[in-house]
Structures are given as structure tokens and as C-alpha cells.
Amino acid sequence: MEEPATRESEMSLSDGASDDDLPLTLPTDGSHSGSIRKGCDPFAQTQRSKLQHRRARINQQINKEMRMRAGAENLFRATSNNKVKETVALELSFVNSNLQLLKEELEELNSNMEVYQTDSEAINVPMIPLGLKETKEVDFAVSIQDFICEHYGEDSSLYEKEIKELTELRQAMRTPSRNQAGLELLMEYYNQLYYLDQRFFPLHRNLGVHFHWYDSLTGVPSCQRTLAFEKGSVLFNIGALYTQIGARQDRSATAGIDRAIDAFQRAAGAFNYLKENFSNAPSLDMSCPSLCMLVRLMVAQVQECVFERVILTTQDTHFTSQLSLAQEAARVSDVYLLVHQTMTQPLMKDYVPFSWASMVQVKSEHFRALSHYYAAVALCDHTSAAADDDDDEEEKEQEEADEEAEKAFLQFYINVPAEPTLIQVLQDAEKRRKLGKAHLRRAVIRHEEAMRVHGLCKILRKMDILQDVLSLAHKRSLDKYSELDREDDFDETAEAPEIQSQTHIKPDITPPNFSTVQVTDIFQRLGPLSVFCARSRWGPVRVICLQRGEGGLGLTLRGDSPVLVAGVVPGGCAAEAGLREGDYIVAVDGEDCKWSKHSEVVQMLKNCGNRGVELSVITLHSHDTQQADRRTIMLSNSSDKENTRQQRLLGAAKGQSSASLLNWNRKKKREGSGLSKRLGSTFSLSFGSLRDTEAMY
Numbered sequence: 001m002e003e004p005a006t007r008e009s010e011m012s013l014s015d016g017a018s019d020d021d022l023p024l025t026l027p028t029d030g031s032h033s034g035s036i037r038k039g040c041d042p043f044a045q046t047q048r049s050k051l052q053h054r055r056a057r058i059n060q061q062i063n064k065e066m067r068m069r070a071g072a073e074n075l076f077r078a079t080s081n082n083k084v085k086e087t088v089a090l091e092l093s094f095v096n097s098n099l100q101l102l103k104e105e106l107e108e109l110n111s112n113m114e115v116y117q118t119d120s121e122a123i124n125v126p127m128i129p130l131g132l133k134e135t136k137e138v139d140f141a142v143s144i145q146d147f148i149c150e151h152y153g154e155d156s157s158l159y160e161k162e163i164k165e166l167t168e169l170r171q172a173m174r175t176p177s178r179n180q181a182g183l184e185l186l187m188e189y190y191n192q193l194y195y196l197d198q199r200f201f202p203l204h205r206n207l208g209v210h211f212h213w214y215d216s217l218t219g220v221p222s223c224q225r226t227l228a229f230e231k232g233s234v235l236f237n238i239g240a241l242y243t244q245i246g247a248r249q250d251r252s253a254t255a256g257i258d259r260a261i262d263a264f265q266r267a268a269g270a271f272n273y274l275k276e277n278f279s280n281a282p283s284l285d286m287s288c289p290s291l292c293m294l295v296r297l298m299v300a301q302v303q304e305c306v307f308e309r310v311i312l313t314t315q316d317t318h319f320t321s322q323l324s325l326a327q328e329a330a331r332v333s334d335v336y337l338l339v340h341q342t343m344t345q346p347l348m349k350d351y352v353p354f355s356w357a358s359m360v361q362v363k364s365e366h367f368r369a370l371s372h373y374y375a376a377v378a379l380c381d382h383t384s385a386a387a388d389d390d391d392d393e394e395e396k397e398q399e400e401a402d403e404e405a406e407k408a409f410l411q412f413y414i415n416v417p418a419e420p421t422l423i424q425v426l427q428d429a430e431k432r433r434k435l436g437k438a439h440l441r442r443a444v445i446r447h448e449e450a451m452r453v454h455g456l457c458k459i460l461r462k463m464d465i466l467q468d469v470l471s472l473a474h475k476r477s478l479d480k481y482s483e484l485d486r487e488d489d490f491d492e493t494a495e496a497p498e499i500q501s502q503t504h505i506k507p508d509i510t511p512p513n514f515s516t517v518q519v520t521d522i523f524q525r526l527g528p529l530s531v532f533c534a535r536s537r538w539g540p541v542r543v544i545c546l547q548r549g550e551g552g553l554g555l556t557l558r559g560d561s562p563v564l565v566a567g568v569v570p571g572g573c574a575a576e577a578g579l580r581e582g583d584y585i586v587a588v589d590g591e592d593c594k595w596s597k598h599s600e601v602v603q604m605l606k607n608c609g610n611r612g613v614e615l616s617v618i619t620l621h622s623h624d625t626q627q628a629d630r631r632t633i634m635l636s637n638s639s640d641k642e643n644t645r646q647q648r649l650l651g652a653a654k655g656q657s658s659a660s661l662l663n664w665n666r667k668k669k670r671e672g673s674g675l676s677k678r679l680g681s682t683f684s685l686s687f688g689s690l691r692d693t694e695a696m697y
Helices: 047-078 082-110 141-152 156-173 180-200 227-247 254-277 288-313 319-343 354-381 392-410 422-427 429-456 464-484 573-577 598-607 622-634 641-653 658-662 667-671 674-680
Strands: 211-214 221-224 542-546 555-558 563-568 583-588 613-619
Touching: 047 082, 047 211, 047 221, 141 156, 141 180, 156 180, 180 227, 211 227, 227 254, 227 288, 254 288, 288 319, 288 354, 319 354, 319 392, 354 429, 354 464, 392 422, 422 429, 429 464, 542 573, 555 598, 563 573, 583 598
Parallel strands: none
Antiparallel strands: 211 221, 542 613, 555 563, 563 583, 583 613
16 A cells, blocks of 8 residues: 555544553663563464464565556556557456455455364354454664664664664564463563654654554555554554454353453453554554444453353253343344444445354354243243242242242343233243243244354354354254144244343453553663653753862752753853753763762762863753644644653653653643643753752752
């Protein structure tokens, strides 16, 4: 796909994010160790890796064919030679045919659900997982080195180790393992992108790095220079990996079901977070309709797991227990019906794999059939026999049970039939048998519809486990129907009412918690982000030679990392040497002190004695800061609010003043903070206004 011409049309972060985000650790010194998390061996021949390799190969072929088609279309429009037009038209037909074949092959790969299922012998309905988005390698070296030289004024060759570490981290996150370690690897890279954005991506221009990602379902390539596209794609893969983890759980035990529920809820949270906080996605898999569909699909799979858990934990065959199972099954059917309606919308109909839509429709019919089956079991197996007259306690318990059954039954149907009344049905065994038979009739019809839809999809027909589930459920309903059927039953079977769906465990959409994976800024040697970031501008480093006089050095220091010159004594040593109020000390006698605490810099100055000291200082440009604030306000509709929020949490995590971190955020944020106003006025701070954290030297 063509790269967007303007920055405004590129994928961006919106303002809809909440205030709950990751409190990333901000380093207090220059130490840093590389990531301990590694990706999977790309050459490992597992079933999942083979599938991902085939997907990558098809993505590359689709990219090649689309380039050929774009070139042929341009030639067709540009030429006026009829013979050339005929040749190009023939070539276009071949290219389109190849693209269609590749699309069908990729759809078959995306429909390969069995690879991601559990190896357990238990018979469970398969879940729908997502494949990971594929991406090309990215070369950060040249762009970052140029930016370090130009913006930070440092020797970029000193940062080759950091650039290599960043490249290796991105390469590793392309092949995450299908477990918690793989999730942490993706989250580590996602968190590291926050620092990368602050260090090297100014608001007014692009870094020049191109991020290439392929659509998860169609393989169509997209390319953008904005870091939001990279972050959104990584976040999508976090959600996709959660779907694979959820699908592989052994749901024959409650522990496995609980893990599957947690994974699918977190997948829904990742897709929902992506939908609410990112906009202008260039690929269809990250568009709002697609993400909405994925969130609903994950919620439906959670609801299915809830039903399976209720089945396992319901040991009794009481009337109310069976009614509860029927309503839980009806709830699963309803949510899958909603997913199917979403998949058949105009924009999604030709995008979602046919096997997905078929699977969702099969599940909707299957669980609707189960709801009628359990309703029939509740009616046919229910007894209201009276207790012995001489046992008052048992009689009282039986009456309470009957009252509870009547109450549950009265709320069981959407539309309550007029005749016979539900109370009459409960009290008459023959009426219960006829109503139960009506439910079984509908169950058999739904089972047969599920099997019909299943038979229409070639990919689903290959899934033996799904065939087994549908066949067993259908046979069970038929056997139950045969038990109730009588030779002298000539009455026409009544139509069973629709069951009111209900669940006792409502699915949650769990947003991603990035704070579980704390990272350290790879490029922290550049200095604290509060000052040394891409959004701020400063003058060249000035070397100030100070000689201690009778009144000391004649300056006031404040703050940590880096230490700020809060004031300069008029006529003092510092003033005469050229030191200015508002300067930041970055080195003392050639020793880097960007990360040094206030007390450490003071000790350095005291150690100089009478021999003098050499200070390396920089001055921030307040005019550029105001320009950056104005640009931020102009781009507020697509601004990175997440980064703003992370900055605030970064300061809170280390006990720093939030003002030093918010200094480069939106003006409206800064105006609401008195601390921000004080920091913004340090350039004109009067020497006499000393605070508790300041000291004169």
C-alpha cells in the first residue's frame, strides 16, 4: 500500500485513553543491562512455526503481486497504445488471479484452528485463535545515529551497543513464544517504544524509519513512518497471542477453563484498548469495525468457557440447576449470534474468513439446541412428590423447593404462554412431558441446522473434533426425544417458547496491564527524559571555568537529574564566568552528571577546593518549548496522550516532581499545575527566592 503523504493521515494515538497505565521504571543512573527475554527459534519446525512461516511467505508473495498490479494499472492508464493496453490488461488478469489464489491460501491458514488447540483427549468445541501480524526487519541505525548527532550533539558511534540492543529486541518480538514469556517480550518492546518515541520522534518531523506490517487476515502490506503504527501492531499481536494461549488450554478441568477465560478476556481488552486509543489504522485488521468484531468474538468465547465451567461444577440434576444450564446455553447462543451479525456486515463480510463465520454460526445453533435440551431435561425429570405427613421438616423443605422452582420457571421464558399456565405445567406430569418434547423437537432442528452449516464449509469438515461434538449432542437429543415419544401420542407437538438467556458470570474486558513488565530506557545515557528528549531544544554545551572566591562560587543549585542552576549572584564568580540562571549542569570536570543527584553534584563542587572547577552546562530554549506546546495543541485530536500519561506515572514511580516531566506536554495540562508554572518560570527566577530544596554555594 502507498505510504500516507501527510503525517496527519498516519496512524495515531487518540485522546480517549484512561489514566490507568504503566508506571515504567525510570533509571537513576547510567547503568543498563540488555533484555533477558528472547523470541522463539525462527527455524524450529513446530506446527505453529510452520504455519507462521507459510503465512510470512504468502504475505511476501501478496506484496510482490500488489506491486506488479500497481505498476500495470499505472501503465494501463498512462499509455494510449491499444496493443500495449491489451497486453497490460492480460497481465492484470493473471496478477488478479494469483492474488485471489494467495488470498484463498492465506484464508485456509487463518482457518487452521486445530494447530492452536489443546492436545488433551477431551472433546471440546474448538476455539478461534488469531495468527500474528508479520513485519519486515527495521534498520534503526542510520536514522538514530543521525538524530543523536544532530539533536543531542553527541558522537553517535558511542551508542552502537544501544542501537544493536534495540534491533535485537525488535527481532525477538517477531517470534514470541506462545506463553507468558512471549507476552512479556511483546510488552517489553511495546514499553520500550514509549522511550523511543520520547527520544527520537519530535512532533514537527518524522525520524525517517519505515515500519512495514502485513494484515493479519489478508496479508495486504502497509507501511508508515509513525511510531503509533508500530505500537498498534505490537498491541494487536499481544491480543492475538492471548487468543492462541486461550485456545490451547485444556478445558476438561476448571483450572484450564479459568485460564482460558482469563486469556480471552485479556485478548478482548487488548483489542478494545487498540480500538479506543488508536486511529487512522492503514490495515483493515486494526480498523474500528474489525476490532469491534474481534472484541465481540473474544467475549463470546469467554461466555462459552463460562458455560463449560457451569457444566463441570453443576453436580446435581435439580430442576432449577437444569433451567440455569439452559439459560447459560441460550446466552452463549445469543452472543455468538451477535458476532455472526457483525461478521456479515458489508465491510466485514468479504474480509472475515468464511470458516470463521461458519464456525460462529455453528456455535450459535449448537448452543441454542443445548438450551432447549436442558429445558427438556428439567421438565421431564422434575418431580414434586409430597413428603410424609409426619415429617414436618421435610415437608417444609419440599414446599420451599417447589416455590423456588415456580419462581425460576416463571422467569424462564421470554414470552410466557397463556395456556396452559406455567404453574399448571409444573403440577401436571403429562403437560411437562409434552412441553419437554416440544423443546427436544426444537433442539433436534437446531442440531441439524448446525450440522448443515458445518457441512457447507470445507475447512470445518476437516475438523474431526467438531464433527464429534455435534454428532454426540444430536444423538443425545434424539435419544431423549425417543424416550418421550409414545405410540398413542397423536397430538401435534406444540411450539416451545423462546428461552430467556441469562448468565451468572458476566465476561469482563480486561485492559492490558503494561506495568507488569518494567523496562529501562535503552538510550538512558543520553540523559533524563525531563530535559533530554526529542521535544525539547537546547543550545550547545558551554564550558564554564569557576574559581572559588571569598563568597564561594556564587550560584544556587536545585533539583536532581540534571541539577539546575536556580540562581547566580550578581557580580559573583559564576556570573563573571558566564553561568546563567536556568542552566543545567551536565558535567563537572569532564565527569558526566546528567543522572547525578543534587547532593552528588554538590560534593563534586566541594571537592574542587581552591584549584577551580570546570562545569559543562546547557540552556534550554523557552521559545522552542512554547512552539512545541502550540504544536501539541494543534495536533490534540491525534496526540499521544498515552505518552503524556506515562510521563506522569514515571515521575510518580520515582518520587520526582511531575512538573519536570510535564514541562513538554500540552499547554492546557501545564496551566493546571502550579508546579509546572514554577518550573516554566525558572528562566526568570529571582535569586532571592530560595526554596527548601535549594542551597547556595
